[in-house]
Amino acid sequence: MTQNRTRIFLFTLTAMLGFLMLAPQLASAQEAPRIPANSRAERERASDAAYNKDQPEKAVPGAKRDSAHVVEEPHADDEITPADSEVAIDSAAFDAITTFDPAKVRGIARPWQIYYQEPASPVQAHLEGLHDGIMVVITLITLLVLGLLIYVCVRFRAKRNPNPQRFAHNTVIEVLWTLVPILILIGIGIPSVRAHFQYTNNENIISNPDMTLKVTGHQWYWSYEYPEHGIAFDSNIVPEDQLNEGEPRLLMVDNPVVVPVGKVVRVQTTSADVIHNFAMPAMGLKQDVVPGRLNETWFKATQEGIYFGQCSELCGKYHGFMPIMFYVVSEEEFDLWVRGAKEKFATGEHLQLASLHQ
Numbered sequence: 083m084t085q086n087r088t089r090i091f092l093f094t095l096t097a098m099l100g101f102l103m104l105a106p107q108l109a110s111a112q113e114a115p116r117i118p119a120n121s122r123a124e125r126e127r128a129s130d131a132a133y134n135k136d137q138p139e140k141a142v143p144g145a146k147r148d149s150a151h152v153v154e155e156p157h158a159d160d161e162i163t164p165a166d167s168e169v170a171i172d173s174a175a176f177d178a179i180t181t182f183d184p185a186k187v188r189g190i191a192r193p194w195q196i197y198y199q200e201p202a203s204p205v206q207a208h209l210e211g212l213h214d215g216i217m218v219v220i221t222l223i224t225l226l227v228l229g230l231l232i233y234v235c236v237r238f239r240a241k242r243n244p245n246p247q248r249f250a251h252n253t254v255i256e257v258l259w260t261l262v263p264i265l266i267l268i269g270i271g272i273p274s275v276r277a278h279f280q281y282t283n284n285e286n287i288i289s290n291p292d293m294t295l296k297v298t299g300h301q302w303y304w305s306y307e308y309p310e311h312g313i314a315f316d317s318n319i320v321p322e323d324q325l326n327e328g329e330p331r332l333l334m335v336d337n338p339v340v341v342p343v344g345k346v347v348r349v350q351t352t353s354a355d356v357i358h359n360f361a362m363p364a365m366g367l368k369q370d371v372v373p374g375r376l377n378e379t380w381f382k383a384t385q386e387g388i389y390f391g392q393c394s395e396l397c398g399k400y401h402g403f404m405p406i407m408f409y410v411v412s413e414e415e416f417d418l419w420v421r422g423a424k425e426k427f428a429t430g431e432h433l434q435l436a437s438l439h440q
C-alpha cells in the first residue's frame with residue numbers, strides 16, 4: 083500500500099514538474115489576449131456608470147483647466163497681427179494633437195473587465211505572458227492539493243480503516259515534497275526577477291533611449307519634464323464640472339503627456355513630497371515615486387491613442403484625483419507638439435538630465 087501511494091505521489095509530482103517546465107513555453111507561445119474594443123456608446127456609458135457621483139467637497143488644489151505653468155498664452159487677446167496669424171495655424175494644429183476624442187481611447191478600464199488592458203508596450207505584453215505562465219503553475223498546484231485532499235478524505239476515512247496504520251515516515255516522499263516546491267519557486271522566481279530587472283535596470287535600453295520623460299509626483303498632481311526638449315509642465319485633473327461630453331470622470335487632465343509611437347521612452351520618477359506611484363496599465367508602467375530617489379523604467383508605445391493611468395500608491399487626501407494621461411502620437415505630430423509645447427510651457431529654466439545609468 084505504501085508503495086502504491088509512493089507511486090501516486092511520484093507520478094503527480096513528476097507531472098507537476100513537467101508542466102512547470104512547459105509553462106514558460108506555453109506563456110510565450112500564447113499571444114496576448116485582446117479585449118474586444120468596445121463601441122463608442124459602450125465606452126460613454128462606462129464613463130457614466132463606472133464612477134460614482136461623489137466628488138470632493140472642494141476642487142482639487144490647483145485643479146484648473148490649462149492653468150498649470152502657462153507662462154504666456156500665445157493668444158491672450160483677440161487682435162491678430164500678421165505675426166500672430168502664422169502662429170495661429172501652428173497653434174490650431176498643436177491644440178488638435180491633444181484634443182480629446184473618445185474613439186481614440188485605447189488604455190482605459192472597461193465595465194466588467196476581468197483581465198488586463200490591451201497591451202500597448204512590449205513591457206506589458208511580456209508581463210501578461212509571465213502572468214499567464216504563473217497562472218498555469220498555481221492552478222495545477224491548487225488542483226493537485228485539492229485532489230490529494232479529496233483522495234485522502236475518501237481513501238483513508240475511519241469507516242474504511244477501522245485499524246489505522248501506524249507508520250510515521252517515508253523518506254522518499256519527504257525529500258520530494260521539500261525539493262519540488264523549492265524547484266517550483268525557483269522556476270517562478272527566475273523569470274519574475276529577470277522581468278523586473280529588464281524593466282527597471284536594463285542598462286542597454288535605459289542608457290540609450292529615444293527620449294526621456296521625467297515624472298515628479300506631488301500632492302496631488304504630476305509634473306513632467308522632457309529634458310532633451312526643454313519642456314516642463316504640471317498636469318492637473320480636470321474637475322467633473324469642467325468635463326466636456328464623453329470625457330471620462332477622474333481621468334482627464336489639463337496637460338497630458340505626449341509621446342511618439344514606436345520610440346523607447348526612459349521614464350525617470352521622483353517625488354516632491356510623499357511616495358506616489360506612476361502607473362499606466364497598458365504600458366506596463368508601475369513605478370514607485372519616492373522623495374529623494376530617482377527610479378528609472380521604460381516603455382515603448384506600440385499603438386497611437388489615448389491612455390489613462392492613476393497614482394497607485396496611497397498618498398493622501400486626493401490620491402484618487404491625480405490621474406495620468408498619455409497621448410501616443412506619430413513622430414510628425416510629436417515634433418509639432420514639441421514646438422508648440424516649448425512656447426506654451428516656456429520656463430526659461432535649464433533642465434538637467436540626471437541618470438542612474440550613464
Ligand SMILES: [Cu+2]
Pocket residue numbers: 299300357358359393394395396397401404
Ligand atoms: Cu499620489
